[in-house]
Amino acid sequence: xxxxxxxxxxxxxxxxxxxxxxxxxxxxxxxxxxxxxxxxxxxxxxxxxxxxxxxxxxxxxxxxxxxxxxxxxxxxxxxxxxxxxxxxxxxxxxxxxxxxxxxxxxxxxxxxxxxxxxxxxxxxxxxxxxxxxxxxxxxxxxxxxxxxxxxxxxxxxxxxxxxxxxxxxxxxxxxxxxxxxxxxxxxxxxxxxxxxxxxxxxxxxxxxxxxxxxxxxxxxxxxxxxxxxxxxxxxxxxxxxxxxxxxxxxxxxxxxxxxxxxxxxxxxxxxxxxxxxxxxxxxxxxxxxxxxxxxxxxxxxxxxxxxxxxxxxxxxxxxxxxxxxxxxxxxxxxxxxxxxxxxxxxxxxxx
Numbered sequence: 210x211x212x213x214x215x216x217x218x219x220x221x222x223x224x225x226x227x228x229x230x231x232x233x234x235x236x237x238x239x240x241x242x243x244x245x246x247x248x249x250x251x252x253x254x255x256x257x258x259x260x261x262x263x264x265x266x267x268x269x270x271x272x273x274x275x276x277x278x279x280x281x282x283x284x285x286x287x288x289x290x291x292x293x294x295x296x297x298x299x300x301x302x303x304x305x306x307x308x309x310x311x312x313x314x315x316x317x318x319x320x321x322x323x324x325x326x327x328x329x330x331x332x333x334x335x336x337x338x339x340x341x342x343x344x345x346x347x348x349x350x351x352x353x354x355x356x357x358x359x360x361x362x363x364x365x366x367x368x369x370x371x372x373x374x375x376x377x378x379x380x381x382x383x384x385x386x387x388x389x390x391x392x393x394x395x396x397x398x399x400x401x402x403x404x405x406x407x408x409x410x411x412x413x414x415x416x417x418x419x420x421x422x423x424x425x426x427x428x429x430x431x432x433x434x435x436x437x438x439x440x441x442x443x444x445x446x447x448x449x450x451x452x453x454x455x456x457x458x459x460x461x462x463x464x465x466x467x468x469x470x471x472x473x474x475x476x477x478x479x480x481x482x483x484x485x486x487x488x489x490x491x492x493x494x495x496x497x498x499x500x501x502x503x504x505x506x507x508x509x510x511x512x513x514x515x516x517x518x519x520x521x522x523x524x525x526x527x528x529x530x531x532x533x534x535x536x537x538x539x540x541x542x543x544x545x546x547x548x549x550x551x552x553x554x555x556x557x558x559x560x
Contacts, residue, residue: 210231210233210234210399210400211232211234211397212399212400212401213398213400214397214398217399217401217405217497218497220397220398221398221401221402221405221406221499222499223333223396223398223402224329224330224398224402224403225330225406226330226332227330227332227334227335227336227379228333228334228396229329229395229396229397229402230327230335230339230395230398231327231329231397231399231400231402231403232325232326232327232391232397233325233326233327233382234325235296235297236294236299236326236382237295237296237300237302237319237321238292238293238294238319238323238324238326238384239292239293239295239299239302239306239317239318239320239321240290240291240292240293240317240318241290241291241292241306241315241316241317242290242315242316243313245313245315246291246314246315247259247260247261247286247291249310249313249315250269250284250291251438251439251441252440252441253309253442254269254270254271254282254441255269255270255271255424255433255434255435255441255444255447256269256270256284256361256433256434256435257363257435257438259439261284261286261291263286263287263288263349264285264286264288264350265285265286266283266284266285266286266352266353266354266356267283267284267356268282268284268355268357268432269282269433270282270424270429270433270434271442272424272441272443272444272446272447273442273443274442274443275443275446276424276443276445276446276447276450277422277423277443278418278422278423278424278429280295280415281295281414281415282295283295285351285352285353287345287346287348287349287351288347288349289346289347290346292384294326294353294382294384296414296415299319300321303317303319322387323386324351324387325386325387325389326382326383326384326385327339327383327384327394328382329380329383329395330379330380330381331379331381332379335395336381338394338395339383339395342385342386342393342394343383343384343385344384344385350383351383351384352381352382352384353382353383355378355380355381355382356432357375357378357380357412357431357432358376358377358379359375359431360431360432361431361435362435363434363435363436364430364431364433364434364435364436365430365431365436365451365544366430366431367428367430367536367541368411368428368431368535369538373411374410375410375411375412378412380412401497404494404496405496405497405498405499405504406498407494408462408494408495408496408498408504408505408506409501409504411428411462411506413427413428413460413506414494416493417475417493417506417508418493419508422508423450423456423457424447425450425451425456425537426456426457426458426459426460426508426537427537428536428537428541430451434447436448450542451542451544452542452543452544452545453543453545454542454543455511455539455541455543456537456541456542457510457511458509458510458511459508459510459511459513459536459538459539459541460493460506460507460508460536460537461506461507461508461534461535461536462504462505462506462533462536463479463504463505463506463507463519463531463533463534464501464502464503464504464531464532464534465495465502465504465530465531466503466529466530466531467502467503469526469527469529471525471526472495472497472503472505473492473495473505473521473529474492474495474523475491475492475493475495476491477491477492477495477522477523478490478522479520479522479531480519481513481517481518481519481520482517482518482520482530483518485520485522485528488522489510490507490508490509490510490513491507492505492506492521493505493506493507494506505521507521507531507533509533511539512539513539515533515535515538515539517533518530518531518532519531519532
C-alpha cells in the first residue's frame, strides 16, 4: 500500500468524511463455492457464518488449537458464493482451506488477481462513486460492512461503552474488478490515513497480533467471536478464558508525547515510567491523528495498573512519555461466578 499521497492529514480528513478511498493492495480475495460452503466454513472459524444471508457480511478469526489468532477474515456472501478477504498470503491460505475440505461440496479458489479491494467510510462522495463500479457477479454487490461499530449477536464487549470511539465507525470494503482504473475512482488516501483512523477507534487488525495473541486481549469478542455457536478450533480456550480466567495481556490506547517528531515502530517496548527498564508490553500500531496527535495501540501485561504512567522505548530514541487509556480492563473475563467447593480434610485415624 502507498503510505500517503503528499498530505497525510488532509487524506485522513477526506477518508473520515467518506470523500476518499484506500486501495487495499495487500488484501487478497478467496472464493468459496458449493452448497456446503457456509456450514463448512462455520466449523473452522470463531464467528457464526452458517446463517449468513444474501449480501450479509461478518468478521471471523481462524484460531490455532490453543486459541491463538492465526488469521483475520472479512466475509461476505452473495447467495451463490462466499467471498473471504484476507490481508496476507491469500494464495497460501487458499491452499490450506482447500486441504481442509473433506467430503463436502465446497470449492476453494484464490481470485486475488480478478479483483481489487477498496476501503472507504460511508457518508460522503465515495459511496455513490463506488456503487456502479462494485463487483456483483450474481446481482449482489460484494461489499463487506465492518461490524466494529457495535457488539454483534453472540459477542461480548470488555471495554466500557461510555465514550467508546467505535460508535461512529462506518468502514466498508468493496470488491472492484481488477480492470477498474484509478481515473474512475474517488480521491485516494494512503495507508497512514486508514491506520490513524483505525488506531483512534481502538480497532484491532492483523498487524496488531503476534504468535501468542488471544481474541480477548484485543476486545475482539465484540465483532469476530460468537460465544454460543458450535465447535471450532480453539473454542475451548476462548470459552475458558472468557468464563473462568483472564486474558494475560490487555489492549490499551496510548497518547504519546508530541514533542518528538518520530513515532515508535510496532514492537517498541512499553515500560513503567518510574522504572523504564521494566518492560511490561509492546506497541502494536502507531499513528499521527489529525485531531488526537501521536497515538498508539499497545499490549501490556494484565498486572499493569490502569493508571500507571508509561513510556515507550525505541532503540534509536529517548523514552517517550505515554498516557494509557484502558481498552480491555484488567478484570476482563471470568464472567461465570463459579463457587469454590470447600472440602473438609479428614485425617485418617490411627489404629
